[in-house]
Each structure stands twice: as C-alpha cells, then as structure tokens.
Amino acid sequence: MNKLFASFSFNTLKHTARWTAITTPVAIAIGSMVALFLWLLNRAIHFRFDHPWLLYALPLAGIVIWFTYKKWGGASDKGNNLIMEEIHTPGGGVPKRMAPLVLVATVVTHLFGGSAGREGTAVQIGGSIAQFFSRQFKLNATDTRIMLTAGIAAGFGAVFGTPLAGAVFALEVLTIGRIQYDALLACLVAAIIGDLTVSAWGIHHTAYHIDIIPAAHTALSPYFRLDVLLLLKVIIAAIAFGITSRLFAQAVHTVKNTLNKIVSVEWLVPVVGGVLIILLTLIIGKPDYLSLGVNAEYPGAVTIPSAFTPDGAHTWSWLWKTIYTAITLGSGFKGGEVTPLFYIGATLGNTLSHLMDAPVSLFAALGFIAVFAGATNTPLACTIMGVELFGGEYVLFFAVACFTAYFFSGKKGIYGAQRLAVPKVHSNT
Structure with missing residues (x-):
C-alpha cells in the first residue's frame, strides 16, 4: 500500500x-x-x-x-x-x-x-x-x-x-x-x-469597481439572507443578456454572409465595411462606438468604465456597439469579440438598471460578464472572471447571471469550431 x-x-x-x-x-x-x-x-x-x-x-x-x-x-x-x-x-x-x-x-x-x-x-x-x-x-x-x-x-x-x-x-x-x-x-x-x-513588462489593466449595495429591508428580509427581489431582477436582466449574446453572434455571421453574397469582388468587402462604419459615425455624430471602447476619446464619451456610473451610457449604446462590431468583424477586419461584448453587456446592464431600479455598477458588471458568457458558452469561466475583476462579494449574482445568460443564448456562440457534448436543454420528446 x-x-x-x-x-x-x-x-x-x-x-x-x-x-x-x-x-x-x-x-x-x-x-x-x-x-x-x-x-x-x-x-x-x-x-x-x-x-x-x-x-x-x-x-x-x-x-x-x-x-x-x-x-x-x-x-x-x-x-x-x-x-x-x-x-x-x-x-x-x-x-x-x-x-x-x-x-x-x-x-x-x-x-x-x-x-x-x-x-x-x-x-x-x-x-x-x-x-x-x-x-x-x-x-x-x-x-x-x-x-x-x-x-x-x-x-x-x-x-x-x-x-x-x-x-x-x-x-x-x-x-x-x-x-x-x-x-x-x-x-x-x-x-x-x-x-x-x-x-x-509594466502593462496595467483597467480597474473596475462595484459600489456597495445597501442591505434591503423588505417583508422577506427576516426569512432570507439574500435580497430576493434583487435576485429576481438579476435573473430577468440575465435573460436579456443571453438574448443579446445570441443577437451578437447572429449579427456577425449575418453581416459576413450578406457582404460576401452581395459584393462579388472579395477585396471590396472590407471597403464596404469601412465605408459603413464611417457613415454610421457621421450619422450618429460621435466616435463612441469605434475601437475598444475602454478609453474615452473626449469627456463624457460612453465607455466600458463609464457604464458603471449612473449617467455613463445611453439607452441604445449596447445596440450601436453590436452593429459597429458586427460590421467590423463581418467585413474582414481583425481583432476579438470579447471586449466589444464587455462594452455591450456593461452598457445594457446600465440601461436595465434604470428600468428596474437596480444598482447601476452591479448590473453593469453582470452584463459585462454575462453577455460574454452567453456568446462564448463559458459560464463558469465568466463567473470566475467576475470575481477576479470585481471581487467576490457578489459571486452568487455573477453565477446566476452567467448561467442564466448561457441557457438563453441559443445553441451556438461566436466560435464555429466549438463542439457540443451536452445540450443546454434536454428535450423530453
């Protein structure tokens, strides 16, 4: 032995x-x-x-x-x-x-x-x-x-x-x-x-912060340690995050397939994509949805960090970023999808927090990780990311948001080579 x-x-x-x-x-x-x-x-x-x-x-x-x-x-x-x-x-x-x-x-x-x-x-x-x-x-x-x-x-x-x-x-x-x-x-x-x-090498990452959420005092407080009403709001928001993940993945694929179909000369595809980005920026009148969206080009610009503040995002910021990124990646430019997903999630979380009277910074953080979780089908990794970026105090909310978004994000994500071992939902028929 x-x-x-x-x-x-x-x-x-x-x-x-x-x-x-x-x-x-x-x-x-x-x-x-x-x-x-x-x-x-x-x-x-x-x-x-x-x-x-x-x-x-x-x-x-x-x-x-x-x-x-x-x-x-x-x-x-x-x-x-x-x-x-x-x-x-x-x-x-x-x-x-x-x-x-x-x-x-x-x-x-x-x-x-x-x-x-x-x-x-x-x-x-x-x-x-x-x-x-x-x-x-x-x-x-x-x-x-x-x-x-x-x-x-x-x-x-x-x-x-x-x-x-x-x-x-x-x-x-x-x-x-x-x-x-x-x-x-x-x-x-x-x-x-x-x-x-x-x-x-001296490279530093952006720091994010979630404000302290005051303890709730409701009729259910004597029976539940957790804020049940806030948890329900998180679940509702997470469903929206999952649907948005699905929208993003479909948008990138749709733009790519559409441009390749209607533009017969291959090297003109990125030209069309670039022209569309320019036209959108001129129509909107501001550059907020270009590039990463982490650093502010001017005071008051909508960025990922700004989404953690009450007035740091507009109602449709998440949708505009989805459109911009789908055009950029779908037309052949290079980069990743994840930071735009952070932007989409954080700004959507900001919008939902106002609609549901929920903590802004918390919902921005939840959107940050949950939209990413749904788009990549990696809820466990994104829950851990939430802890590493925002601290472990709200890890339960992180997990609920990521796993709920995962279930509502559809069968496929942004990676075509990702394989399916176990379906998200088993059919009884």
Whole structure:
C-alpha cells in the first residue's frame, strides 16, 4: 500500500514538474508578445484620438489587411477556430506567422477606428507560439493538444489580467457541456505565468469597481439572507443578456454572409465595411462606438468604465456597439469579440438598471460578464472572471447571471469550431 502510494505521488510530482518546466517558457513568450500587443494597441488608439481623420482611411486599411492575409495568411485567416480545430482534430497545425499577422492586423484595425476586441488576437498569439514550442520540444499529439489549450489560457489570462478565468476558459470553450481536466495543470501554470509576464513588462489593466449595495429591508428580509427581489431582477436582466449574446453572434455571421453574397469582388468587402462604419459615425455624430471602447476619446464619451456610473451610457449604446462590431468583424477586419461584448453587456446592464431600479455598477458588471458568457458558452469561466475583476462579494449574482445568460443564448456562440457534448436543454420528446 505504501509502495503504491509512493509510486503515485512520485508520478504526480514528475507530471507536475514536467508540465511546469515545459509550459513556463511558452507562457513567458506568450505573455511578452501580449504585452507588446497591448502597448502597441494603446499607442494606436490614442494616436487615432489625436488624429481623428484616420477613420476615413479605414476602407484602405481593410484592403491592406485583406491582401496581407490573402498572400501570407493561409489557414491563419480562420483565427481562433483554427486553434480549436487543431485541438479537436490535429491537422496541419497552427502556423508561426499567425501571431505576427494578427497582432499587426488588429493594431491597424484599431488605429483606423474599427470596432473590435483583443481577446482573439491574444488567443491566436498563444496558439501560434504554443504550436511553435510543441514542435521544438517534439511533443506527441496528446501533449501538443494540451500545449495548444495552455496557449489559449496564457493568451486570455495575460490580455485581461484574469489568470484563473483564462485557465478555465481554455478548458471550457472547446466543448459545450464538457471540461477535459487533463490540461488543467498546464493551463493554470500558463495563465499565471502569462499574466505575471505582462505585469513584469509594466502593462496595467483597467480597474473596475462595484459600489456597495445597501442591505434591503423588505417583508422577506427576516426569512432570507439574500435580497430576493434583487435576485429576481438579476435573473430577468440575465435573460436579456443571453438574448443579446445570441443577437451578437447572429449579427456577425449575418453581416459576413450578406457582404460576401452581395459584393462579388472579395477585396471590396472590407471597403464596404469601412465605408459603413464611417457613415454610421457621421450619422450618429460621435466616435463612441469605434475601437475598444475602454478609453474615452473626449469627456463624457460612453465607455466600458463609464457604464458603471449612473449617467455613463445611453439607452441604445449596447445596440450601436453590436452593429459597429458586427460590421467590423463581418467585413474582414481583425481583432476579438470579447471586449466589444464587455462594452455591450456593461452598457445594457446600465440601461436595465434604470428600468428596474437596480444598482447601476452591479448590473453593469453582470452584463459585462454575462453577455460574454452567453456568446462564448463559458459560464463558469465568466463567473470566475467576475470575481477576479470585481471581487467576490457578489459571486452568487455573477453565477446566476452567467448561467442564466448561457441557457438563453441559443445553441451556438461566436466560435464555429466549438463542439457540443451536452445540450443546454434536454428535450423530453
């Protein structure tokens, strides 16, 4: 018995040491490249703030991105889906050029005002670097799958400063309804090291704050520790968050399919998308829905942080951001979907808080994570993200919002390569 226990302990220690040693240099490389990406992205966004005329060159930027990917991109154009496909069914691998291509293309997209995110870029950087190291280490197919999953975790955890959410996201996003824990150690190590590396480079993430919610005093208070009325409001809002997630995913697919159908010349698709973004901005009369939506271009602009304040969003801000992002990504510009989803969720949460007389900052936070949870089918990771970003005091509300949004977001999300293991709702017929 003692020999069996000793053998098991030794094998566990050996496994832990091996994957820590393998994953650490990979995560450092990913974290360093993500840090470079975040620095360049910040510089590009503020450069456009100082030179707003750059928006009018967005169609030209789209042409450059299209021809760049046409000549050098190859399979890289599949983006996050390529990495997920390689994890599910190994094929040609993730090309080395994916990382620099998507980094430059995303920075260019934001430099000229395209409405996109950064998660897709970080994940693709992670997958590309992880594949490169896998070949250098001569890993077998099983270990390569684990390394690619760890690459997703490192990229995600590093770009948002949420290492635990990054690790769980990488495990949860691959297959709806199932988590494979064989990559857990590698993902956790990669996400933590990636996040620490970004911090070591002096890159800081946006801080968010939820105001203290006064204790409710109702007829039910003597019987329930939890504010039942507030919980009901959270559930109603979460249903709206889930439906919005579904709307976003469908909007991106619809714009892409429609433009590819009506525009016969392929390189003109991003031109049309860029022109539409310019026209919308001129019609609305303000640039609030361009780029990331984290930094304010002018005082009073609607941003993700502003959505946490009572007057920090307009009623339809979430819808405008949905339209802008669907056009940007659907027409071939590069970047991720997640930060726009944060924006959509936070501003929708702000609007719903006024309609339901609920705490503004709490509902902005709930929308922030729940719309993302519904669009990516990762409610557990998003609940953890809520704790990492906003603190653990309202974790029950985070979980209720994320899981409710997940159930109401439909069968598919924003990732076409995501597989279904367990249906969200079992049919009795």
